[in-house]
Amino acid sequence: MSQENTKIAIEMIDVERSFGRQQVLKKVNLVVREGTTTVIVGPSGQGKSVILKHMLGLMKPDSGQVMVYGQDLSRMNKRQMKEVRKDFGVLFQNVALFDSMTVFDNVALPLRERTDASEAEIRDNVEEKLRLMDLADMGGKFPAQLSGGMKKRVGLARALVMKPRIVFFDEPTTGLDVSKSNEIYRLFHKTQEKLKYSAVIVSHDVPKIFKLADYVALIHDGRILGNMSPEQFQLSDNPIIRDFVEETMGPIYSSEREERFFYEKV
Numbered sequence: 001m002s003q004e005n006t007k008i009a010i011e012m013i014d015v016e017r018s019f020g021r022q023q024v025l026k027k028v029n030l031v032v033r034e035g036t037t038t039v040i041v042g043p044s045g046q047g048k049s050v051i052l053k054h055m056l057g058l059m060k061p062d063s064g065q066v067m068v069y070g071q072d073l074s075r076m077n078k079r080q081m082k083e084v085r086k087d088f089g090v091l092f093q094n095v096a097l098f099d100s101m102t103v104f105d106n107v108a109l110p111l112r113e114r115t116d117a118s119e120a121e122i123r124d125n126v127e128e129k130l131r132l133m134d135l136a137d138m139g140g141k142f143p144a145q146l147s148g149g150m151k152k153r154v155g156l157a158r159a160l161v162m163k164p165r166i167v168f169f170d171e172p173t174t175g176l177d178v179s180k181s182n183e184i185y186r187l188f189h190k191t192q193e194k195l196k197y198s199a200v201i202v203s204h205d206v207p208k209i210f211k212l213a214d215y216v217a218l219i220h221d222g223r224i225l226g227n228m229s230p231e232q233f234q235l236s237d238n239p240i241i242r243d244f245v246e247e248t249m250g251p252i253y254s255s256e257r258e259e260r261f262f263y264e265k266v
């Protein structure tokens with residue numbers, strides 16, 4: 001759904017952030033368009049997770065702005081921030097399920113903590129999300145009884161249960177084998193089609209992750225390069241992007257680009 005004229009969900013403007021003497025973000029400018037998937041790539045330790053934390057309002061910039069639907073996060077008080085976060089879903093690498101709670105209760109938790117929904121409404125919503133994740137019969141299980149892939153799917157169900165407008169994924173397939181990763185990507189695609197959320201994904205899974213991306217942004221030396229379609233990114237003349245593409249993908253053949261549409265057919 002790459003459309004230049006879609007609304008802007010998130011905009012980082014000249015964001016700078018240091019930790020001690022280490023400046024991790026040096027004027028980061030990045031736009032996330034509504035309903036699209038933006039993938040942030042780059043070598044380890046460059047600041048991808050730091051960018052996500054700024055978008056989530058978990059870190060504040062030293063200077064610059066992080067706008068969510070036109071509102072500056074750093075000007076918000078706690079109550080406003082809480083409201084904005086209702087629109088966020090998060091799936092981080094360590095899914096962090098509560099071991100003492102069933103799958104159902106884990107997925108229901110945000111609804112119980114942050115809404116006034118009745119138990120009947122909660123049941124309908126949670127069961128719908130579990131069905132979407134192919135976990136319809138798993139509500140009564142405990143996390144220890146699940147495989148790594150299933151846990152991620154429970155995490156995805158929980159991330160989606162509040163009907164978020166924006167979902168953040170930090171390395172969503174870490175620790176999974178190829179087929180389980182593909183399963184997560186397939187479910188991501190299916191749920192995004194159905195629920196129409198905007199997605200920001202941090203991933204090392206290049207080139208596979210490009211198949212899901214509308215936009216690919218590379219972080220390099222504290223700045224964002226690219227934020228363009230995967231096709232444009234792979235053909236970019238920028239020498240830094242070109243080096244990254246060659247290091248992570250090798251030579252590009254047109255058939256690989258066509259593979260992107262695989263996920264749209266499943």
Ligand SMILES: Nc1ncnc2c1ncn2[C@@H]1O[C@H](COP(=O)(O)OP(=O)(O)OP(=O)(O)O)[C@@H](O)[C@H]1O
Pocket residue numbers: 019024042043044045046047048049050051
């Ligand atoms: N809370 C913090 N305090 C001090 N330094 C931090 C903090 N958070 C991040 N950093 C530093 O910022 C840099 C970027 O970290 P970040 O986790 O964003 O990298 P990344 O690109 O996500 O890496 P990876 O791909 O390995 O997950 C690192 O040098 C890290 O040590």
